[in-house]
Amino acid sequence: MKAVALDLDGTLLNSKKEISEENKNILKKLSENGVEILIVTGRPYPITKKIAQSLEIPLTVICYNGARVMNLKTDEIIFEKVLEENQVLKIVEFCRKNKKDLNLFQDDIWYVEDLESIGTKYYKNNSKLEPTLRSFDTFDNLQMIKSIIIDENDILEKVEKELREILGNSVYFTYSQDKYLEILNKDVNKGLTLKKVLEKKGIKMSECIAFGDAHNDLEMLELVGVGVAMGNAHEILKSRVQHITDSNDNNGVAKFLKSWKS
Structure with a gap:
């Protein structure tokens, strides 16, 4: 060893x-x-x-x-290795359309569009991190180290299936916890x-x-x-x-x- x-x-x-x-x-x-x-x-x-x-x-x-x-x-x-901007744009569009809690991470900062959402409060309590409120439309560079969608596991499995149809094999999906669907660079x-x-x-x-x-x-x-x-x-x-x-x-x-x- x-x-x-x-x-x-x-x-x-x-x-x-x-x-x-x-x-x-x-x-x-x-x-x-x-x-x-x-x-x-x-x-x-x-x-x-x-x-x-x-x-x-x-x-x-x-x-x-x-x-x-x-x-x-x-x-x-x-x-x-980061998520590319075109991938993040598709994830943002999907989450807004389907009212899902999306969390973006860039330069060691956790960004959300709603400080009062259930997902934001849940992640804050678990991670002890502080969220930064920011519209995802205001980024000059949307390359992200990772994104997390937070929900119940049975719902996230459906979300993953739908996102796979949109993103194909261009990203990597995983679960760090049952309620965290993480999306990262495919490599x-x-x-x-x-x-x-x-x-x-x-x-x-x-x-x-x-x-x-x-x-x-x-x-x-x-x-x-x-x-x-x-x-x-x-x-x-x-x-x-x-x-x-x-x-x-x-x-x-x-x-x-x-x-x-x-």
Whole structure:
């Protein structure tokens, strides 16, 4: 094992959005022994940075579901792939027509057109981010790092189907939570970006262990040598990986890493 890649919510973080001492200690020990540690999350960089820094070890940060890679020391963007303007325009048009809560992300700022919508309040409560009110018509540049539509999962599945008819395979759809349909550049997901980062470090995907719990972790868990679903993970992940550990509230990451003999 030369690398460990970790999702945050539902994986490294417990239900209180904290990293346990057990998880911190095992990651610190591995890092001191030369193992590359990577955070791979759907979260925006500013709130990912605070969590990553709390580990107090050298880290690579992959955020926005693989759309951006950051240098934690310098805040330099190492890699980025955005949604193109024509794609975003189609998403905006669809959401306005169908009265869906659309959230756009650009330059680490979260933009909405309605501060009082259910979706805005829900995301604000979950992410602890502050939304910026702005008409999507006022952007000089509509290239976005990602967009999120917020609704109940059964409704989002219908939305995804309709948007696929409009956008085809020109974008990547995923769910970071049941209520979050995320739309990104077609050439990014957690697995693809992790592979690019590891290749630059001279590490093969077969030499990496990855942990996750949600749909947006699937590509990553399937591409690495050892993909591990958390005990609290979606059933689709558990059915498609070889390893399942304890839940995020029971130090599942630390338990698996302590028991892994390779």
